[in-house]
Amino acid sequence: MGVLISVTRLIRLDFLARNLRARKITARLNLPSKDRMHTKWLPTLALGLSLGITGCGSSTPGTSDSGGSGGSAVAMAGRASGGSATGGSATAGSASGGTAGSGTASGGTAGSGTASGGTAGSGTASGGTAGSGTASGGTASGGRAGGGSAGAATGGSSSAGAGGAGSGSAAVPSKGCGVKDGMKTLTTGGMSVAKGLATSTLLKITSGGMSREYIIDIPADYDPSHPYRLIFSWHQAYGSDTGNAVGQYPANNGPNFDAKNYAYFGLHREATTANQPAIFIAPGGIGNLPWDYARDVVLFDDLLALVDANLCIDDSRVFTTGFSFGAMMSYALSLGRPAKLRGAVAMAAANYNFTQPTNAHVPIAYMGTTGMSDGTCPFVHSDSAKEGGKYCVLQHAQDNGCTIPATLQTTTVGSKKYLCYDFEGCKSGFPVKVCTFDGPHTPSAVDDGSSSGDDGLKAFIPPLAWKFISQF
Numbered sequence: 001m002g003v004l005i006s007v008t009r010l011i012r013l014d015f016l017a018r019n020l021r022a023r024k025i026t027a028r029l030n031l032p033s034k035d036r037m038h039t040k041w042l043p044t045l046a047l048g049l050s051l052g053i054t055g056c057g058s059s060t061p062g063t064s065d066s067g068g069s070g071g072s073a074v075a076m077a078g079r080a081s082g083g084s085a086t087g088g089s090a091t092a093g094s095a096s097g098g099t100a101g102s103g104t105a106s107g108g109t110a111g112s113g114t115a116s117g118g119t120a121g122s123g124t125a126s127g128g129t130a131g132s133g134t135a136s137g138g139t140a141s142g143g144r145a146g147g148g149s150a151g152a153a154t155g156g157s158s159s160a161g162a163g164g165a166g167s168g169s170a171a172v173p174s175k176g177c178g179v180k181d182g183m184k185t186l187t188t189g190g191m192s193v194a195k196g197l198a199t200s201t202l203l204k205i206t207s208g209g210m211s212r213e214y215i216i217d218i219p220a221d222y223d224p225s226h227p228y229r230l231i232f233s234w235h236q237a238y239g240s241d242t243g244n245a246v247g248q249y250p251a252n253n254g255p256n257f258d259a260k261n262y263a264y265f266g267l268h269r270e271a272t273t274a275n276q277p278a279i280f281i282a283p284g285g286i287g288n289l290p291w292d293y294a295r296d297v298v299l300f301d302d303l304l305a306l307v308d309a310n311l312c313i314d315d316s317r318v319f320t321t322g323f324s325f326g327a328m329m330s331y332a333l334s335l336g337r338p339a340k341l342r343g344a345v346a347m348a349a350a351n352y353n354f355t356q357p358t359n360a361h362v363p364i365a366y367m368g369t370t371g372m373s374d375g376t377c378p379f380v381h382s383d384s385a386k387e388g389g390k391y392c393v394l395q396h397a398q399d400n401g402c403t404i405p406a407t408l409q410t411t412t413v414g415s416k417k418y419l420c421y422d423f424e425g426c427k428s429g430f431p432v433k434v435c436t437f438d439g440p441h442t443p444s445a446v447d448d449g450s451s452s453g454d455d456g457l458k459a460f461i462p463p464l465a466w467k468f469i470s471q472f
Contacts, residue, residue, distance in 0.1 A: 012101040015379040035116075056324075056350040058376035169472070172316040173225040174308040180418055182310035183222055183427040195246045197259045197268070200280075202242070207302040213284035214303060215245045217268065218311065219277035227314035229278040229469070230307060232300065232333075233264040234291065234326030241284035247456055250323050251442035256456035263320060265347070265443055266462030267469070276470060279313060293355040297336060304340060318471050321345040323443040324377060327368075328354040331392050338362035339406055342472050345369075345465045347443035351395070352387045359395070365429040366396035367468045371439035372413050379436060380411065393434040410436040416449045418460060433468060435461070 048364055056278070069201040070269035100104055176182045190201035193215060200217040219228070235244040236251075243250070247262030256262065264280045271278045281303055286293050307313060320330040325347035334344040336357030343365030370379040381387040386394075390408065397404055402423035411419040418437035426432055437460070444459035 081176035171314040177312035186310040215279040236323030236324035241282040244282040254454035262456030338364040378439040
């Protein structure tokens, strides 16, 4: 009992010290002190595990937002564990014209459960006329809803993806394609990642005159002649590249947060399940507030150049994703480096309290997710200043030529459901998608109508994110 009391006191002292430091950080950033974690995150703080803390500010959640007209919203009832989609119809949302140049978008049957360019689960989806901006998907029956995750959709609908170039467009091989010893050259001197995947390697790179750390994950059966997708995965504040690679929970504690189920925010699992292995990079940030665009865009450029020269990637299919502070970095890259990226998936992004690059206004596929009870990086921080996750999405909708709806539909607090909205009228190949859910600041909420908390395997965002990425 004496030992237990001592440990409890240490935890409380550690929490108080970290809370005091967080308040000092908040004061420096001119942020409200209430933007800290729930008390149930205390064990995470005490043990020094990664947390989804950012300097985003706070807001009262809303349920509708202003903006022209058009688009399609699909209400979704999250997922429970299992392997099949039961009920619900698959709606394609906004297709951006279906398959470019074909006149009509027509999806085949996805036996692996991935939705790509109009395919939903193991059902068949056929797109509408190219250029019309809309498509209706077929009914999803069997398979895994949302791109191949291990959970099942129970009672909701599955978005069949927003058109675009589709997975059939020709790859653009990198310089590293055909380099026989490129993988060996790149990974020599690296270290394995404790509790990580066998395919992940911890490495160093000199960038901006500094020694930086990163983790790269290369498929076990890597083929130097096959152009792979490359996905950058940026960790949250108080997180790490290692935490990202081992699937450490990024927000609230819960089951199944391990490398197999949640490495790289669950996207590695999704790619593996879909039999479409990708190369992942998890950069390591500096300090508790880890990213600075002016400094870390150089790291992005250097890592991309290094991989491009040594490994076989598809230069036309480079993506960025991240949660919280990592989402802020991904959003910044989507503005400042759109010519190098095919798309971005930002989970709880913000466009304030973070250096924003000059917007190149170049179209890029973009997906944003936000919990409607997120008080750390709220969906709407300020309508007058156009701050919050909503305005990250609307900026890309504007840049991509999408129709801006008069009211942007969102889910409601207490609904225990998520809702995804695919913008209509976007330039072909550059869809914009936003998913709001009944939950807090997290990328791993379970939204099946009954469960609460987070789960690395049942989380509904990874399959949606993979489906968005894999359509290209």
